[in-house]
Amino acid sequence: MLSSMTGIATKSGSSGPYDWSVELRGVNNKGLDIRARVPDWLVGLDQIVRKTIATDVARGSLQFWLKVSLAEGIVQRQIDPTKLDQILTNAVYLAKRAKDKGIEFAPIGLSDISSQNGFMDFEVGDLEKTGLKQMVLAELPKLIAQFQASRREEGQALHSVLEAGVIEMERLLQRSAIAIETRADEFETNFTAAIARLKQDIDPERLAQEMAILAVKSDVTEEIDRLMAHIAAARTLLDSQEPVGRKFEFLMQEFNREANTLCSKSNSKSLTVIGLEMKVLIDQMREQVQNVE
Secondary structure: OEEOOOOOEEEEEEEEOOOEEEEEEEOOOOOEEEEEOOOOOOOOOOOHHHHHHOOOOOOOEEEEEEEEOOOOOOOOOOOHHHHHHHHHHHHHHHHHHHHHOOOOOOOHHHHHHHHHOEEEOOOOOOOHHHHHHHHHHHOOOOOOHHOOOOOHOOOOOOHHHHHHHHHHHHHHHHHHHHHHHHHHHHHHHHHHHHHHHOOOOOHHHHHHHHHHHHHHHOOHHHHHHHHHHHHHHHHHHHOOOOHHHHHHHHHHHHHHHHHHHHHHHHOOOHHHHHHHHHHHHHHHHHHHHHHHH
């Protein structure tokens, strides 16, 4: 079953004085690109996260976020006198400069001061930080499993779309076989009409020779055979349990190549129409294939 490169998973929990939440998102990408955003004070966690994800995910652009906050009810906070003095000094300076410029603003309140970064600190030991890190890592495999499940769910939808495309391609090939059978009479009629417009006498043997050369140049048997082989290969990829996105992309290029050649060699209105329908279908399938892992 196919797996999409698009997916999302979230988990949350608490550890000691912390509440935490994690999110893993993925979109399509040519290779595997994992970016992890974690608090700086959880040293080394981002590297472990990327390595762990890479063991289960083969392709995609992934974003991992870890958000940490103090749990409700934590009141063990303290004022840092040094930081407070710096904040108040800056406030006095700003007030004086504003007055010198003739600018008036509302007085700075305690809420304004307390909102300054680093004013209020919460002291947490290494033990609590280690506990948080271990809990996040313990939950990471579950997060990845949830993420992969969401990608497989979307992959089922992609599977249905691509399978319908393969069936339609097979139907177009059947139509092309019928068009090829009637093309010979159409080709001879058009060729004879073109010769008549020249109003010149042409040796019958030379005429037959030229018709044979044109018939060989317009033979599309190989293109039809290769398209049938591509359909068989597409069915195999659809049934694969491994990541097949890159192989499918290459296969769609080959589909398009053969459809182009079919159109250029058709020498038949009906066969050209079928070839153009193939090209439209191939473009539609290729858009979906770009999301396959």
